[in-house]
Amino acid sequence: MSAIKFETSDGFTIQVERETAVVSKVVKNFLEYHPTDKCTFHLNCVDNATLRKVVEWMRHHKDDAYIETESDESDEERSQDVSIEMDPWDANFLNEDLFFLLDILNAANFMKIKVLFKNCCKKIYLMSKGKSSVEIKRLLKERCDFTDEDLQRIANKYEWMARVN
Amino acid sequence: MAPNFEDLADDVLLNIISFVAYKDIYSLSLVSNRFRTLCKQQVKYRSLLVDSTENGFKLTQRTYRRTVFDSNEAINVRYEKLLDVFITHLPNIRTLCLHEVDGITDENVHLIALYLPNLSYLWLYRLYRHLTDKGLQQLFPLCRNLQKLALHFLDINGSCFNEIPQVKYLSISSHWNLDTGSCLMLCNRLRNSLERFCLDNLHGIEILKNLLKRITNLKAVEITIHKSADFVPFLKEISSNGSIEELSLNIIAEVNGENVNSIAVFENVMSVSLAFDNRISDEDLMRIIERFPNVKELNLTLTDEGYYGSLYRDEDPENILPEYSRTIDTIKHLQCLQTLNLFFDKCNRFKTHVDRYCRSIFDSDCIQHIKFGLLDQDELNALLAYLNDTLTQHPERQLQIELYTFAKESNVVCDLSNLKLKVFRQQDKEEREMNLYSSSNNKY
Numbered sequence: 001m002s003a004i005k006f007e008t009s010d011g012f013t014i015q016v017e018r019e020t021a022v023v024s025k026v027v028k029n030f031l032e033y034h035p036t037d038k039c040t041f042h043l044n045c046v047d048n049a050t051l052r053k054v055v056e057w058m059r060h061h062k063d064d065a066y067i068e069t070e071s072d073e074s075d076e077e078r079s080q081d082v083s084i085e086m087d088p089w090d091a092n093f094l095n096e097d098l099f100f101l102l103d104i105l106n107a108a109n110f111m112k113i114k115v116l117f118k119n120c121c122k123k124i125y126l127m128s129k130g131k132s133s134v135e136i137k138r139l140l141k142e143r144c145d146f147t148d149e150d151l152q153r154i155a156n157k158y159e160w161m162a163r164v165n
Numbered sequence: 166m167a168p169n170f171e172d173l174a175d176d177v178l179l180n181i182i183s184f185v186a187y188k189d190i191y192s193l194s195l196v197s198n199r200f201r202t203l204c205k206q207q208v209k210y211r212s213l214l215v216d217s218t219e220n221g222f223k224l225t226q227r228t229y230r231r232t233v234f235d236s237n238e239a240i241n242v243r244y245e246k247l248l249d250v251f252i253t254h255l256p257n258i259r260t261l262c263l264h265e266v267d268g269i270t271d272e273n274v275h276l277i278a279l280y281l282p283n284l285s286y287l288w289l290y291r292l293y294r295h296l297t298d299k300g301l302q303q304l305f306p307l308c309r310n311l312q313k314l315a316l317h318f319l320d321i322n323g324s325c326f327n328e329i330p331q332v333k334y335l336s337i338s339s340h341w342n343l344d345t346g347s348c349l350m351l352c353n354r355l356r357n358s359l360e361r362f363c364l365d366n367l368h369g370i371e372i373l374k375n376l377l378k379r380i381t382n383l384k385a386v387e388i389t390i391h392k393s394a395d396f397v398p399f400l401k402e403i404s405s406n407g408s409i410e411e412l413s414l415n416i417i418a419e420v421n422g423e424n425v426n427s428i429a430v431f432e433n434v435m436s437v438s439l440a441f442d443n444r445i446s447d448e449d450l451m452r453i454i455e456r457f458p459n460v461k462e463l464n465l466t467l468t469d470e471g472y473y474g475s476l477y478r479d480e481d482p483e484n485i486l487p488e489y490s491r492t493i494d495t496i497k498h499l500q501c502l503q504t505l506n507l508f509f510d511k512c513n514r515f516k517t518h519v520d521r522y523c524r525s526i527f528d529s530d531c532i533q534h535i536k537f538g539l540l541d542q543d544e545l546n547a548l549l550a551y552l553n554d555t556l557t558q559h560p561e562r563q564l565q566i567e568l569y570t571f572a573k574e575s576n577v578v579c580d581l582s583n584l585k586l587k588v589f590r591q592q593d594k595e596e597r598e599m600n601l602y603s604s605s606n607n608k609y
Contacts, residue, residue: 063565063585084184084237088589102173109177121181129186133195140170145198154201158194160250161187163241 025112186237212260244268262288271300278307301325323347331358338365385411422449440466520547538569
């Protein structure tokens with residue numbers, strides 16, 4: 001049986017079955033143009049812990065029909081896919097702290113695993129959902145570069161967004 | 166080194182922001198300059214639902230299961246403010262739904278099209294006191310890029326149809342009766358463009374007849390049937406049009422299969438969805454399904470009692486839903502069927518014993534995708550045990566199964582390589598109805 005190897009940024013190597021590896025669009029596209037049984041992908045920005053998590057996700061989803069059929073969608077489709085619903089298995093699987101989620105997000109983005117990427121996005125949003133700007137700042141450790149006047153001006157300008165049922 | 170948000174690329178952040186509700190975008194904009202700029206950039210491409218009702222969105226979603234709108238796209242502003250928002254923040258909106266928006270009138274409705282040149286999907290919903298044909302007649306000619314249009318519960322008689330844009334998708338629901346003149350006008354305008362048509366109208370047969378006869382590219386119809394007597398005539402009309410590939414019926418009236426055999430077989434229909442709001446007998450359902458011999462995808466939603474749940478309250482919970490053994494047998498023998506979605510919408514205290522007679526579905530050779538709901542704990546366990554047995558014995562069978570259950574505790578572990586299994590938890594009917602009405606005001 002053919003196997004694909006991933007080498008992580010911290011020097012570990014993980015061997016993965018071909019059908020799992022091709023969940024990553026990067027691997028899939030590469031193998032389509034360079035058919036081979038054995039090859040190693042160097043993942044410069046993915047560490048061992050993150051890769052293990054990502055591979056676990058890939059194994060679980062390797063037979064999913066939507067993984068097969070997903071393609072580069074048009075703008076129209078993208079604007080329609082806004083629901084924050086996700087597969088309950090994924091929701092549970094991604095119950096991690098924010099920084100690990102960011103690692104997974106970056107890995108999914110790098111390896112082109114769209115569903116995992118989107119679900120990380122949703123999960124990260126859910127952490128800040130319903131929070132005030134001060135709370136979000138604390139969560140993201142983001143530096144505030146607004147003066148009080150700026151804040152008041154922006155608040156007035158975007159006040160319509162805050163009005164929901 | 167811990168990763169930081171500052172290190173994320175703009176397009177990654179934009180992806181995260183695309184899931185953020187308007188309300189939270191407001192807070193996010195106040196976090197930092199970078200977030201404000203990105204938020205501003207992202208909202209330009211959003212869909213928008215404007216809704217002034219307190220609980221209306223939930224109800225809309227229930228009535229129209231296929232709405233593309235999600236609750237995180239909703240805001241609540243008056244129409245004057247909305248126009249202002251269009252100009253300053255959201256000029257690129259493609260998808261818009263207006264639901265009971267205060268301040269919209271015949272005189273100003275056309276401004277939507279002037280401010281949103283890219284609008285391709287428009288929903289006008291419950292604007293009785295606000296809009297008539299006069300306003301729409303001014304709006305329609307300005308909507309140059311419109312592809313989809315939904316007109317639900319408006320105070321119109323159809324004279325605006327002479328200006329209706331040439332859309333691919335049209336959905337109409339109303340209480341009024343369309344006169345023949347408006348019907349013909351509609352058909353003439355949409356003759357070469359319309360592909361999907363949805364109708365929810367008490368007197369809909371005339372308009373349907375005309376559309377089926379005159380529209381060349383019509384591929385899919387979705388009809389709500391309000392009267393028992395309508396069922397067979399509606400199906401007859403549709404079967405006479407050989408180009409329909411997708412059929413969806415939402416059956417509110419009680420129906421039986423008595424005269425169903427008089428309808429010609431639907432040779433070309435590949436996808437069928439049937440949702441019954443009343444009980445239907447095994448034999449009647451079987452007869453209806455026999456009309457669709459070449460179907461590839463079948464969605465069935467069966468319910469245990471009347472719409473508001475009071476009809477069979479005193480009956481024996483063991484026998485609320487009939488056993489659909491003959492129906493299941495018919496389904497099993499459908500030659501082309503690949504996807505089956507079988508959903509019993511029921512309260513959890515009613516037993517259905519679906520596990521006993523639905524097992525044979527798993528043995529069918531051609532069905533590959535199955536969605537099955539709503540199961541209680543016993544039914545879920547029984548089905549899982551059965552699946553485990555059969556698929557271990559037949560490793561060549563490949564199945565993708567989604568099971569929906571209201572059981573609170575179920576730890577499903579599945580190691581079979583030929584089975585892709587997902588189990589979802591869902592509220593039962595009673596819980597859902599309670600949630601729907603508990604926080605609503607007295608409007609409904």
